[in-house]
Amino acid sequence: MSTLAVRSAALWRVPLLRHVVLGLVGLTVMLFVLGSLSPFRDAQLATMAYLAIAAGGLTVLTGFSGQLSLGHGAFLAVGAYTTAVLLEDGDPPFPLVGVMVAAVVVTVAVGAVVGIAAARLHGPYVAGATLALAVAVPSLARYLDGLGQEQGLHVRVPDVPTWFDDTVWMITGADVDPTSYVAYLGWTALVVTYVLLANLMRSRVGRTWRALSNDDVAAEIAGVRLGRARVLAFVVSTAAAGLAGSLMAMAVRVTSPSGFSVDLSVTLLSAIVLGGLGTLSGALIGSALLTFLPQAVTSWGTSAGLSDVRAAELAPVAYGLIMIAVVLLAPAGIVGSLRRVWWRRRGIA
Amino acid sequence: MQQFMTTLLGGLTLGAVYASFALALCLIWRSTRVVNFAQAPMAMVTTYVGLEVIEATGSYWLGFAVALAAGFVLGALVERLLVRHVEGAGDLNIVILTLGLFVALHGLAALVFGSDYRSFPAPFGLKGLHVGGHNVAITPFGVFTIVAVGIVLVLLVLLFRSTDVGLRMRAAAFSPEVARLLGVRVGAMLTLGWALAAVVGSLAGLLIAGGNLVFPQYMDSVVVYGFVAAVLGGLDSPVGSVVGGLILGLVLSFVSGYVAGDLVPVTALIVLVGVLLVRPGGLFSHVAERRV
Numbered sequence: 001m002s003t004l005a006v007r008s009a010a011l012w013r014v015p016l017l018r019h020v021v022l023g024l025v026g027l028t029v030m031l032f033v034l035g036s037l038s039p040f041r042d043a044q045l046a047t048m049a050y051l052a053i054a055a056g057g058l059t060v061l062t063g064f065s066g067q068l069s070l071g072h073g074a075f076l077a078v079g080a081y082t083t084a085v086l087l088e089d090g091d092p093p094f095p096l097v098g099v100m101v102a103a104v105v106v107t108v109a110v111g112a113v114v115g116i117a118a119a120r121l122h123g124p125y126v127a128g129a130t131l132a133l134a135v136a137v138p139s140l141a142r143y144l145d146g147l148g149q150e151q152g153l154h155v156r157v158p159d160v161p162t163w164f165d166d167t168v169w170m171i172t173g174a175d176v177d178p179t180s181y182v183a184y185l186g187w188t189a190l191v192v193t194y195v196l197l198a199n200l201m202r203s204r205v206g207r208t209w210r211a212l213s214n215d216d217v218a219a220e221i222a223g224v225r226l227g228r229a230r231v232l233a234f235v236v237s238t239a240a241a242g243l244a245g246s247l248m249a250m251a252v253r254v255t256s257p258s259g260f261s262v263d264l265s266v267t268l269l270s271a272i273v274l275g276g277l278g279t280l281s282g283a284l285i286g287s288a289l290l291t292f293l294p295q296a297v298t299s300w301g302t303s304a305g306l307s308d309v310r311a312a313e314l315a316p317v318a319y320g321l322i323m324i325a326v327v328l329l330a331p332a333g334i335v336g337s338l339r340r341v342w343w344r345r346r347g348i349a
Numbered sequence: 350m351q352q353f354m355t356t357l358l359g360g361l362t363l364g365a366v367y368a369s370f371a372l373a374l375c376l377i378w379r380s381t382r383v384v385n386f387a388q389a390p391m392a393m394v395t396t397y398v399g400l401e402v403i404e405a406t407g408s409y410w411l412g413f414a415v416a417l418a419a420g421f422v423l424g425a426l427v428e429r430l431l432v433r434h435v436e437g438a439g440d441l442n443i444v445i446l447t448l449g450l451f452v453a454l455h456g457l458a459a460l461v462f463g464s465d466y467r468s469f470p471a472p473f474g475l476k477g478l479h480v481g482g483h484n485v486a487i488t489p490f491g492v493f494t495i496v497a498v499g500i501v502l503v504l505l506v507l508l509f510r511s512t513d514v515g516l517r518m519r520a521a522a523f524s525p526e527v528a529r530l531l532g533v534r535v536g537a538m539l540t541l542g543w544a545l546a547a548v549v550g551s552l553a554g555l556l557i558a559g560g561n562l563v564f565p566q567y568m569d570s571v572v573v574y575g576f577v578a579a580v581l582g583g584l585d586s587p588v589g590s591v592v593g594g595l596i597l598g599l600v601l602s603f604v605s606g607y608v609a610g611d612l613v614p615v616t617a618l619i620v621l622v623g624v625l626l627v628r629p630g631g632l633f634s635h636v637a638e639r640r641v
Contacts, residue, residue, distance in 0.1 A: 062441070066441070068441060068444060117622055117625075117626060120625070120626065120629050121625055121629055122629070124378075124384045124580070124584060125580055125625055125629065125630075125631075127384065127444065128576050128577060128579075128580035128621065129580075129618075129621055129622055129625060131572075131573055131576060131577075132573060132577050132614070132617050132618040132621050132622075133618055134573075135570075135573050135614040135617070135618075136614040136615040136617065136618040138614075139611050139612070139613070139614040139615060140611075140612075140614075140615050142611045143609060143611035143612055143615075262569065262572070262573070266448055266451065266452060269445070269448060270445075270448070270449070270452065273445050273449075277441070309464065310459070310460055310463075313456045313457075313459040313460045313464070314456065314460070315456070316452050316453065316455055316456035317452075317453050317456035317457055317460065318456075319449075319452060320449045320450065320451070320452035320453025320454070320455075320456060321449070321453050322449075323445060323446070323448065323449030323452065323453075324431065324446055324449040324450060324453065326449075327435055327442050327443075327445050327446045327449065328431070328434055328435065328446070
C-alpha cells in the first residue's frame with residue numbers, strides 16, 4: 001500500500017474529519033439533485049429533511065441516552081410557532097437564518113425545563129410526562145390569542161435571495177423557486193445538524209450518554225453525573241426538534257394545532273426504530289421511508305381496487321406492521337442488521 | 350350550585366372511565382412490566398366489534414358481551430403472539446412494539462370498519478335524573494358507568510386476594526422463576542393477565558362509546574388521560590389507578606367547566622408533573638425508591 005493510501009486511511013479514522021468530508025459530499029450531491037427535480041419532489045425532500053432532523057435529535061435522546069420521549073411533536077410545535085409568528089407578516093425582524101436560530105433558542109428553553117423535570121423520572125414516567133406534553137402544547141396554541149387558534153398561522157417564506165438564486169444557477173443551471181428554496185434550506189440544515197450530532201455522539205459527552213442508557217447505576221459509579229447528562233441529552237435533542245419545527249413551518253406553510261397531534265410524535269419514534277435505534281444513518285433511512293412509503297403504499301392500494309379514502313389508511317397499517325416486524329425480527333433495525341452482516345463477513349463478530 | 354353539581358358528577362363519570370382504563374394499564378404493568386400503549390386501539394377495535402353485533406341483532410347487551418369476549422381473545426393473542434417474543438429484549442423494544450400495534454390497529458380499523466362517524470347506542474337514558482322534583486345532573490348511563498367500574502374493581506380485588514388463580518398470577522408476576530419451580534404455569538398466567546386487562550380496557554371503550562360517536566380516533570384522549578391517571582396512581586397499584594382516575598376526572602371537569610376547555614390537556618400535564626416531582630413513583634407507590 002502506498003503511503004498516501006495509508007495516511008488517508010488514518011485520517012478517515014478521525015471522526016471529525018470523516019464527518020465533515022461526508023457532510024461536504026452530501027451538500028454537493030444535494031445541490032445538484034434538488035436543482036434537477038420537480039417542485040413536487042422538492043417538497044417531498046423538504047419534508048424528509050425536517051423529519052430527519054427531528055429524528056436525529058430523537059436518536060440522541062431515545063436511542064442513545066435511553067429516555068423515551070413520546071412528545072417530541074410538542075417541541076416541533078414550539079419551533080414551528082416561533083417561526084410562524086416571526087414570519088407572519090412576511091417581513092421578519094432578522095434574516096431567515098436568524099429566524100431559525102430564534103426557533104431553536106425558544107425550543108431549547110422549553111426543552112431544558114422539561115428535561116430538568118424528566119431527569120428525575122424513570123422509564124414509563126418519562127413517557128407519560130412527555131405524552132401529556134404532546135397533547136398540552138397544541139391545545140395551549142388553541143387557547144392563546146395571537147396564535148391563530150384552530151386555523152393556525154400562515155407562514156410566508158421570504159423571497160429567494162438573489163445572490164442564492166444566482167449562485168445556484170451558476171452551478172446547476174436551474175432557477176430556484178420558493179419550494180426548492182425551502183428544500184435547499186432543509187437539506188443544508190440537515191447536513192449541518194448531522195455533522196454536529198455525529199461528532200457529539202463520538203465525543204466524551206456521547207460516551208456518557210451511551211453509558212447511562214446501558215446501565216445508569218454503573219454509569220454513576222463510574223463518575224457520570226446522571227442528571228446533568230440526561231438534561232444535556234434533552235437540550236441537544238430539543239434543539240434539533242426546534243430547527244425541524246422551523247423548517248416544517250416553512251415547508252407546510254401553515255402552522256396549526258392539528259399538525260402536531262400525538263401521531264406526529266409516534267411517527268418520529270417509528271422513524272428512528274425502522275432505521276435502527278441509536279444511529280444517525282438509521283434515522284435518515286427511517287425518515288426517507290416515512291416520506292416515500294405512504295405514497296407508494298397508497299397507489300398500490302388504489303391499483304388493488306380500494307377506494308382512495310381506504311387506500312390512504314394502508315400507509316399507517318404498513319408502518320405499524322413494519323415497526324412490529326422490526327422489533328420481532330431485527331431489533332437492531334435496518335442499519336444495525338446490515339452492520340451485523342458486514343461484521344460477520346469480516347470475521348469480527 | 351347547579352353548575353357545581355353538574356361539574357362534580359360529570360367529573361366523577363369521566364373519572365370512572367379514566368379509572369377503568371388506568372386499571373387495565375396497571376394490570377399489564379404488574380404482570381409483565383410493560384406499558385401497553387395499544388390498549389386504546391385494542392378497546393376501539395372491540396367496541397367496533399360490539400357495534401357490529403348490536404347493529405346486526407339489535408341487542409345492546411349481546412353486543413356488550415361480545416365486545417368484552419373479543420377483548421379477552423385479543424388480549425390473549427397479543428400477549429401470546431407478539432409480546433411473548435420480545436420478553437427480555439429491553440424495555441424500549443416492548444414499548445415500540447405496542448406503539449407499532451397502536452398505529453397498525455388504527456389503520457386496520459379504518460380499513461375494515463371505515464373512518465366515518467357512527468353513533469353507538471346506550472342501554473340507559475342520557476337525560477338527567479329526576480329525584481324528588483329536582484333535576485340531578487347525572488344520567489342513568491353515568492350511574493351505570495360508575496357502578497360498572499366499581500364492580501370491576503371489586504371483582505379484580507377478589508380475584509387477586511381470594512382465588513387460587515389470582516394467587517398464581519401474583520406469584521408469576523412477583524418472581525417468575527420461583528413460581529415456575531413451584532408449578533405455576535407462568536406463561537399461561539401472563540396470557541391471562543393480558544386477556545383480563547384487555548377486557549377491562551374494552552369496558553372503558555364501551556363506556557366512552559355509549560351514547561356517543563365512534564370513529565377510529567375516538568379513544569385518543571383516553572390514551573393520554575388514562576395513562577396520566579395510571580402514572581398518577583403509581584402504575585403498580587390498582588387502587589392507585591382508580592384514585593388517580595377519579596382525581597384526574599374531577600380536576601379536568603372543573604377546569605373545563607369553570608376555566609376553559611382548551612386548558613384541559615395543560616392541566617393534566619401540570620397535575621402529572623406536579624405529582625411526579627414530589628413523588629417520582631406516583632401517589633400510591635410503596636416500592637422503596639431506587640436511588641440512581
